[in-house]
Amino acid sequence: MQTQRHRRMGFTMPAEVETVEDFQLRARTWLAENMPKAGSLPIREGIDPEEQVWLDARDLQKKLFAGGFAGICFPKEYGGQGLTRPHQAAFNQESADYEMPVVLNVPSLAICSAMLLDMGSEDQKQKYIRGAISGELVLCQFLSEPSGGSDLAGLLTRAQRDGDTYIINGQKCWSTNAFAADFATCLVRTDWDAPKHRGLSMIIVPVHDPATHLQRVQMVNGSREFCEEFFTDLVVPAENLVGVENDGWTVGQRQLFFERQAVGGGSAYTSGNARARNTGHDAITPASLATRVGKNSDSAVRELVGWSHANDVVNTQVIKRVTVGMTSGEYPAHASSIMRLTGAETNQLRNDIMFEIAGEEAVVADLNDQAVLRQTGVAYLMRQAGSLGGGSTEMSRNMISERVLMMPRELAADRDVPFRDVRRGR
Structure with a gap:
């Protein structure tokens, strides 16, 4: 029964696996000997910074693959390690202080490769999943x-x-x-x-x-x-x-399922923890930002910080509960929309609160001298992105109501009409 449940989630629980404790100790030793510390990668001269991120990510992924730490929850026959979510969580914890190829998570590994694992042919799995896990290919x-x-x-x-x-x-x-x-x-x-x-x-x-x-x-x-x-x-x-x-709609819906999981923070196929880095906007929290701008004693600001933290805690628990429910079969696959919805709203609230704490300085701050404030302002401008990726929040609400709560579906006048006869914008 346990194997069947995990197979529904896109991976198979092996009969005998290395204990999480032994795996974590092995990962700790290997990371210290093989992976660069966060923020220590050299700048490649003459290379666009965004492109450098991807060149570095491919190199890092190849290191992980050679060391036996790539694709932790993917099956061994396609280049993965055939391990479990707790193993992945342990690796994320140990790798927090190291450079990790987190940009390869979405969509290459957690969405495209995950979908192919469920829907692809054997040849496609061998070529594209193995290629993505080994760092030889990137999928979008x-x-x-x-x-x-x-x-x-x-x-x-x-x-x-x-x-x-x-x-x-x-x-x-x-x-x-x-x-x-x-x-x-x-x-x-x-x-x-x-x-x-x-x-x-x-x-x-x-x-x-x-x-x-x-x-x-x-x-x-x-x-x-x-x-x-x-x-x-x-x-x-x-x-x-x-x-x-x-039958591409069936395939596409499976891909969107994995996208909602990844965007919502519940994917088994993401590796590394971008928010654990010691640099960049992701490392700044409302609490640390309040301290930086000297507002940590302000009662109104402290209330905002508490509100944001409470929502983060609730979102984390929602992810865990929904993941367990889908793994056990208690919840349908479409319940991933719950994680997608709560994750997007939590992220938007966090950005709103951080911008309110930073104040007008987040708008006019200099990129070099006040990078944290500037990044807070930019993150505020982009705060709606999380409400669109993986489908809009409105779509998530519809999915939850129709596919999870089994409420009546919205009327669609073109549902059974040949597409060439459907009226559409020109």
Whole structure:
């Protein structure tokens, strides 16, 4: 029964595993001997800082793979360690003071690889999951489109079958870190005569192909992590189809399940702990920020700090409870939307409170002399991102009401209409 329950979560509990205590001790020794301390990586001359992050991440992932600490919860047959969540938690604790390739967690490992573990062919698992775990490949996802964001099933990118290949034309947008990826799981339309949810297929496509024009999108915080892609007769082999043709909605829903888990903080496939670093905005809490700006004795500020901390504690407990419920089968897979929703709202509240504590200095602070204040202001500008990644909070609420609480579904007039007959913006 225990093995079946864990298999539903995307991994199998091995019959006999190394104890968590022995594993943690081994990890502690190996990390001290092999991994650089946080903040100690040298700057690569002539390399864009964002690109350096990815070059470093690949190198670090290769070290973890060689040392037997990559893909801790992934099966051994695909390059992982075949261990459990407690093993992963122990490794996260031990690795907190070291450089870790955390950018590879989302979407490469925790979303794309996790989905392929459940839905991919054996060849796809061997190539893409093993490649991602070993650091040889980085995966991303091509889902959203200008006309298909929240209404993902309304996408227009098409794939035409031509013998043993597919020819893809269309556009994707808001693709996280696609510039650094090698392959993407791409949701496309393969049947225009089927209703919109039943004419989709998931196909693995190369990111850097002459038939794909990729451009990066600069955000308000200066980041260029998001990309948009334009496909003009992109040819990919039919063997890159994930699952069954025209059943891409099933595959896509599984991928979104893992995205909600990852964004909500409940994924078994994320490794390392970015918030444990001693540098950067993630290391700053409302309490430490209040001390930095000299407001730690202000009763109103102390109330805000307490409010934020209470929400963090509740969110952590929600993640644990929902994870246990889904693992045991008590909760359906769609309960991952609960973690997604509470995580987004907790993060938004934290950023709101930190901005209120920092005050106007967070807007005008100098990047070099007052980096923490400046980063607090920038994080405030980007606070809504967590409410959009993995689907909007409104979508999460709908998912919880319809798929978890089993309330009546919203009316969808186009549900059974052939997609070519559905009215849409031109």
